[in-house]
Amino acid sequence: MDVLPRLTAEQTAERLGVKLETLYAYVARGRLARERTADGSTFDPLEVERFAASRRRRPVPAGRPSEGRPLMVIDTDFALIEDGDLSFRGRPAEELAGEPFETVARWALTGRWDAGARFSSGPGLDAARAVAAALPPAAGDRDRQLVAVTALAAADPLRTSLDPADVAGAAERLVAGMVAALPGGEADERNGAASVSPASLAERLWTTLSASPSRPLGLRALNAALVLLLDHDLAVSTLAARAAASARATPYAVVVAGLGALDSPLHGNASRAAQRLLARVLAGDEPARAVADAVVDGRGPLPGFGQPLYPAGDPRARILLGMLAEDPAAAPVVDAVARVSAVMSDRTGARPNVDLALAALSLASGMRDDAGEVLFATARSVGWIVHAIAEYAERPLRLRPVGRYAGPSA
Secondary structure (H helix, E strand, C coil): CCCCCCEEHHHHHHHHCCCHHHHHHHHHCCCCCCEEECCEEEECHHHHHHHHHHCCCCCCCCCCCCCCCCCCCCCCCCEEEECCEEEECCEEHHHHCCCCHHHHHHHHHHCCCCCCCCCCCCCCHHHHHHHHHCCCCCCCHHHHHHHHHHHHHHHCCCCCCCCHHHHHHHHHHHHHHHHHCCCCCCCCCCCCCCCCCCCCHHHHHHHHHECCCCCHHHHHHHHHHHHHCCCCCCCHHHHHHHHHHHCCCCHHHHHHHHHHHHCCCCCCCHHHHHHHHHHHHHCCCCHHHHHHHHHHHCCCCCCCECCCCCCCCCHHHHHHHHHHHCCHHHHHHHHHHHHHHHHHHHHCCCCECHHHHHHHHHHHCCECCCHHHHHHHHHHHHHHHHHHHHHHCCCCCCCCCCCCCCCCCC
16 A cells, blocks of 8 residues: 555644644654654654544643533433434434424424324515525525525514424425525425425435435335434534524524534534545545544544544434445445444544434435435424524523633724
8 A cells, every 4th residue: 555645743733723842742752753854754644543533632721711611501301412412302303213203393393293294385485495595606505595495484474483393394494495496406305385295205315315216125225314403402503503592593594503503524524534445445546545544634523433423423423324334335335334334443543423324314315415404404494493492482592602801902
């Protein structure tokens, strides 16, 4: 195998979030190895990943600026992460992953369990499709979803109502519209249709994201991904959505706030980079080489691995990858996941997270490289509105923090 690319001292310090002086202190204490060349010091990217994964944040000494975390503790009543497992209102997420997404979403929004639930978009779908189609060619599907939400809001006569029943109804119409506004989403939706479409949201998403015919096992995994992504404690996008709800933003504006925070390589966009990593291995690259190149090219944690809330491994990844392993059509992708995971486990100890599972699902289903982002945004939009309903019952603007001036004196 070719010699793996190496990180410069500057790249290593940036990856670890430290100054060069701190990096060389790590070297002096034997915590990181380096090679000296005529051009300067270089570092093994996989060793740097292992070291990054092993680091633990230390308490900030008195008098030092705070890193801003945690801002506060916010009571939530839907998702619980405890002992390495995820549950929704006391029910294991793994159990719910086998249920239709719309059934789980309606239960999340209203408390009612409806096994035959189907979501249909409301008025404004033609406008949503028009503004989505008017975006430049470089726009992605999540860009289309973002502008579609604004168009759907403008056409909803009840968009300013914060009554829980009206908000839940808006959530269902909004999520259905986010899917129907995508290219290829016309098949199962009609503007302002009052009837419920017979196709599930998972089936509609497959049609919009993949040119390949759907498979029962593939649809099962796609539906499970939507359920598992519905909510996940107070992720940064959920905090943004909840802050908007604290200011009494409409449900549509709450989703726009969440989508803004989700548009990040460290959050909602990570599955795209993970898909590119897997695609290289599928094309014949050595896993260690693909991983090393991804570390050298990136500016943060390797996409698809590690989740601080799950030290023993992300259960969402375990569930989805387990479903893919049962699908013969996904076998090459599952093998690529195993090979990359073996490299990461041996060299860094990091385990797959949900972004790697989304990347595997997208590749195995013949979907575009931003499909994981679309699944994430579609599912989490319901979760943001679940949080909004809870926040609307709290004191307005309670999530407005107070800044502490740290600039120069006059």
